[in-house]
Amino acid sequence: MQKQTKNQKVVLVGDGSVGSAYAVLMMQQTVMDELVIVDIAKDHSEGDALDLEDTQLWGQPKWVHAGTYADTKDADIVVITAGVPRKPGETRLDLVQKNLKILKTIVGPVVDSGFNGIFLVSANPVDILTAATQKLSGFPANRVLGTGTSLDTVRLRVALGKQLDLAPQTLDVNVIGEHGDTQFAAYSPAKVGDQSLLDVAQAKGLSLDDLKQTEDGSRKKGGQIIGLKGATFYGVATCLTRITKAILNNENVVLPVGAHLDGEYGVHDLYLGTPALINAQGVAQVLPLDLSADEQDQMTASAQAMAKVLNGAMATN
Structure with missing residues (x-):
């Protein structure tokens, strides 16, 4: 051609x-x-x-x-x-x-x-x-x-979908923060349609602790895959494709990505996973979630961990 x-x-x-x-x-x-x-x-x-x-x-x-x-x-x-x-x-x-x-x-x-x-x-x-x-x-x-926590969000939604007997696409829940050990699921603002995810889970007999166990399992999934086959690639490649389409199509769609934070969540000049509006500009707007006090503490801790690593890496190089 x-x-x-x-x-x-x-x-x-x-x-x-x-x-x-x-x-x-x-x-x-x-x-x-x-x-x-x-x-x-x-x-x-x-x-x-x-x-x-x-x-x-x-x-x-x-x-x-x-x-x-x-x-x-x-x-x-x-x-x-x-x-x-x-x-x-x-x-x-x-x-x-x-x-x-x-x-x-x-x-x-x-x-x-x-x-x-x-x-x-x-x-x-x-x-x-x-x-x-x-x-x-x-x-x-x-x-x-x-890609930030896009893959982590996918893994959590897939796991919760199995647990709640719901299609993953119906779950509006995000993993945010570092793509790594300090990531966490923002359960307090999570929704299923117009209902709270926590309420939907409770109706099925699942507590917040149960959901956190599911979160922990999804967090370890990458290491599990690497241990079994040596690498992970299909999931993250799908996330990359979705983000690329949103940019090229100028979609104005909300996706979980690694976006620059400048005041959102009280974080400055760092890239962390968060929902954001994606279009032909790239990240048109960061859309911070309304976190609980405990979740905000987790976000602060994740940001501090990333700032320490970034500052050390840039200084060394």
Whole structure:
């Protein structure tokens, strides 16, 4: 397929398990016309592009090809999945120094190309790397966002859906804070339709402690998957695809993402997971939840933990 005159262009940086899963999903979407894959393993990215060409017969034709950072010049979105994956027994924060060094080799050349779109970050630790991307690029905070707690929110809604015998899509409950050990479910503002989630759960004989046990299980799910198969990628790739669609479609939809906080929840100049309004601007508006006092304390603790790691990482690098 020849390059079209007018197109929506996504550049994927990092063609590992998450990147390739995202690429397959994006090839099935109608919002993108051109996908460029950039990876240090050039043969692999070229092979993946050729393989991905063969997915488009029953979808919308797209131009997919391997490329370089120069291809980001006219891209709408640069998606960063490149980085060292988490190993069994490691936390996401264990990856800070390794992946920050990799990130620096990406952001500089992208900015130098003249790129003027939106950065979408999914490499771990995602909150730290999203903040670092914004600081290294100098981009407005709304045009840099991460997957944040989107996957954690999905995992919780899936688990609660099973427990309550409800479709996950009907549950308006979010995991917020760090994508990691200090994350937490904001149960007090959670809804099922116009009803309180806590009331719906209570009617089914489930207490807040029961829900917190479910939350704890969903928090450990990533480590469980890594222990069983070595990596997680389908879930986060689906989250990346949903966020990408919301940006390219200018949807004005509320999604859980890693967004820059500047006063929301009493947090300043940090990226943490929260619901936000997503459109062609990136993060059009952060929509903070009305937390209980205990939940606010958890958010403050999560922010303090992330600030300590971010400040140390940026000072070291």
